[in-house]
Amino acid sequence: MAAFRTDVGIDLGTASILVYVKGKGIVLKEPSVVAIDQNTNKFLAVGEEARKMLGRTPGNIIAIRPLRDGVISNYDVTERMLKYFIQKSIGKFILRPRVIICVPSGVTEVEKRAVIEASNQAGARKTYLIEEPIAAAIGAGVDITEPNGNMIVDIGGGTTDVAVISLGGIVVSRSIKTAGDECDEAITKYIRKKYNMMIGERSAEDLKVNIGSAYKREKEVFKEVRGRNLLTGLPMNVKVSSTDMLEALEEPIQQIGETVHAVLERTPPELAADIGNKGILMTGGGALLYGMDKLITEKTGIPVHIANDPISCVAIGTGKSLDWVEVLESSLVEDSSIRRYRG
Structure with missing residues (x-):
């Protein structure tokens, strides 16, 4: 019967979700964004399709990111999103999969419980947690x-x-x-302050990826960004430099250092x-x-x-740790039998 079960490792990230299936490697990598119709409460899009809708939806449709700062901020949406990604990764399954999810090292017991419950409700037979630094180290081959x-x-x-x-x-x-999202916010604030221009979340991320700098570059690079002029309310273009990015990102980078x-x-x-x-x-x-x-x-x-x-390091490490599930499971069974005996 074991052949009918697929073990799954999930990097449940704030920005993206990576799913590792035992024996196959990483099978799915999508942004952790969901578009929902508020009138019917239906999922309209998940992942990359939903990310394209960020900041571009009509009143009845909202594109949301159910994870904030590495933890669940919207339980129901996270549960439905997990269910969608698990089914998309492994298709129909006879036996419910065992799932390992990685969490930040600073999460509280309540936050851990929320992740376990969301995963179990999404279709996992049993959910285990692994801390992100350990998963990252395993994935990097340490x-x-x-x-x-x-x-x-x-x-x-x-x-x-x-x-x-x-x-x-x-x-x-x-x-x-303080991480990628905080850097995007810092870029948005900087552009608003220096150029009197409002830009969206995706534009800020594009600037960070293409010309973002934590250290002075030998050769300055530029990128044009489009947004809304705060004074006239009309669209405008601005050429942003890597030196601008260095200034914009100074505070979050300082905190990481x-x-x-x-x-x-x-x-x-x-x-x-x-x-x-x-x-x-x-x-x-x-x-x-x-x-x-x-x-x-x-x-x-x-x-x-x-x-x-x-x-992909964290997802690979989470996936590799699936090999230890047998050890975890036997110890869990032992614990529960002790509890039953004592009860």
């Missing part, structure tokens, strides 16, 4: 079982997780709600020595921001390496 210090900086859409891992567990960690520094300060000396030798590993979409690695190297004096596939 052997986390060794008694060596490994520092992971995972910059996602809603949260930045900084953790020191040794012997398969997190020794020191910190999770802040300070978090890395704060975690290093709390790291035991032996592990700090390991990190000094091996360097810091960066994962997540934020690792691709120009000069982010150079900035952290400058701040800490420690070399920074960017993972081969930083965006």
